[in-house]
Amino acid sequence: MSLPTASHVRQQFLDFFASKGHHIVPSAPIVVKDDPTLLFINSGMAPFKDYFLGNKPAPYKRIADTQKCLRVSGKHNDLEEVGYDTYHHTMFEMLGNWSFGDYFKTDAIAWAWELLTDVFKLEKDRLYVTYFEGDQADGTGPDTETQNLWRQYTTDDRILPGNKKDNFWEMGDTGPCGPCTEIHIDLRSDEERAATPGRELVNADHPQVVEIWNNVFMEFQRLADKSLIKLPEQSVDTGMGFERLMMAVSGVKSNYDTDVFQPLIQFIANEAGIRYHGTAPAKVTDQPATENEKTDIAIRVIADHIRTISFAISDGQLPSNVKAGYVIRRILRRAVRYAFSSLGFKQPFLYKLVPVLAEQMRDIFPELKQQTQFVQRVVEEEEIAFLKTLENGLRRLDALEEAARANGNRIDGKTAFELSDTFGFPLDLTALIAREKGLTVDEEGFKKELEQQKSRSRNAQETEQSDWTVVTESDEQPAFVGYDLDEAPAKILRYRK
Ligand code: ATP
Ligand code: MG
Ligand code: MG
Ligand code: MG
Structure with missing residues (x-):
C-alpha cells in the first residue's frame, strides 16, 4: 500500500x-x-x-x-x-x-x-x-x-x-x-x-x-x-x-506508520540491522513485554527525538546546561541512551538521521535543509561527549562489581542513583548491565534517592502551569529540573503519580 x-x-x-x-x-x-x-x-x-x-x-x-x-x-x-x-x-x-x-x-x-x-x-x-x-x-x-x-x-x-x-x-x-x-x-x-x-x-x-x-x-x-x-x-x-x-x-493505526515517520524508522532499523515490528504496549503504563516491543519503543523514541533536536537547533537553540538548552541536551541524551541500550549503537549515530529528516521537510521547513551540516555537527559532538560519559559510567560499574558481590550480588540504591546523577547513567542501563554480570539493582533504594533529590529541587522548579504564567527559576539551577526524572525508566516515574 x-x-x-x-x-x-x-x-x-x-x-x-x-x-x-x-x-x-x-x-x-x-x-x-x-x-x-x-x-x-x-x-x-x-x-x-x-x-x-x-x-x-x-x-x-x-x-x-x-x-x-x-x-x-x-x-x-x-x-x-x-x-x-x-x-x-x-x-x-x-x-x-x-x-x-x-x-x-x-x-x-x-x-x-x-x-x-x-x-x-x-x-x-x-x-x-x-x-x-x-x-x-x-x-x-x-x-x-x-x-x-x-x-x-x-x-x-x-x-x-x-x-x-x-x-x-x-x-x-x-x-x-x-x-x-x-x-x-x-x-x-x-x-x-x-x-x-x-x-x-x-x-x-x-x-x-x-x-x-x-x-x-x-x-x-x-x-x-x-x-x-x-x-x-x-x-x-x-x-x-x-x-x-x-x-x-x-488508514493506519499509529502515527509512526505514516509517511511522516517511516523514512526515519526505516533508516534507524536498517542501521541497527533489525526490523521495526510496529508493536506497542497496550497501555502506556505497561513495560515492554517482548524484545520486539522494546526495540520498537527505542526506534520510535529516536525517530521522535531527532525531530525535536534538529528543529530546536536549526531554530537557534543549542544544547547547553541551562534552561531551554538543557531541555534539548536531555532529550538528545535520552535518544542516545535508547540507541545505546536497546539498539546496540556504541558509536555516534543520531546525526546521520538529520539529512533524512531535512530532505523530508525541505518544502515546508527549509531552514533545516539549509543548516543540515551544522546541525549534524552539533548532534555528533553531543553524542561523542555523552557516549564517553556512558563509557565512564560503565567503568565505574566495573569498579563497583566487587562491592556489589559482597552486598548479596546487589547494587545498592545509592550507588545506582549516583551512576544516574553523576554519570548520566540511567537506571535501566545499570540494570541491564548488572543483569549481564549476574547482579541485581536495588530499585526501591534508587527510587528513594530520586524522591529525595526531587524534593530538594522542587523549590527551583519552573512553575509553568498554564499557557502563559511567569516562570520562576533559580539562576544557579538548570531551569528544567522536572525532566531529570525521565532519565530514569518510565516504570519508576509512574510509581510516583
Ligand atoms: P491529547 O488529549 O491527545 O494529549 P491535547 O488535548 O493535549 O491532546 P490540544 O492542546 O487540544 O491537545 O492540541 C490540539 C491538537 O494537537 C490535538 O487535538 C492533537 O491532535 C494534537 N496534539 C496534542 N498534543 C500532541 C502531541 N504531543 N503529539 C502530537 N500531536 C499532539
Ligand atoms: Mg485537546
Ligand atoms: Mg485532549
Ligand atoms: Mg495533551
Missing part, C-alpha cells in the same frame, strides 16, 4: 483554508527567545498571543498555517508517553486556522467537517465531536450552540458533552478564554467498533480512538476576580495534530 505523502496532505489543509479566505503564514520558530513565560512554542496559537491579548492588531482577519510545536516542559509535557504510545510526540506540527474577530462557531464547524469528510474523505461514522458541558462556578451553561451546529452534520450519539479540562480553554489566570469543541476519530476495526461503541472510548487514552482537532471559541475574558465577561470581538483558534491526521488519512 502506498501511503499518502505528508507534503500532499499538509498542502491540502493549507489550500482548503486559503480557499476560505485565509492568509497562509509560515511556522514561527519553535524556540521562544522573547517570552519569559514559555521556553518553546507549544501550540499553534502561541505566536499569535499578542493579537488575542489586544497588544497588536492581527495583520489579517483569517490566518492558517502549520506550526512546529514542542511539548516537553511546563503545562504540556508529553515526554513520558512518547515511544510508549503511538500518537504523542515531543515535536509535532499543529495545523491551525484562526479568525481574529471574524467568523465564529458556524463557519469553523462547517469547515472542519467539510475538510475532514469531503477533502480527506474520513468516514463520518468514525468521527465523534464534543462540546462544553458548562460550569456552575462560572455561571456558564452547556454550549448548546455548538451542540446544535453539530446536529446538522452528525447524529446525537456522536455528539458528546465534555468537561472543563478537555472543553474549556484559558490562556492563563486571566485573559481570553472560551469553550472548545474537539473532534476525535475511531480507527479500530469493524469488529472492535461493534463490540464497544467509540463514544465510550473518547478521551480515554485509547490508542486508536484519538483526538485529532481542537476548535477553541474565544468568547470570554477572565477577569482578576475570576468572573467572566463577554469579549467585544469573538475569535477562533484551532489546532489539529498533523501526524494524527496523517494516521487517519493513511
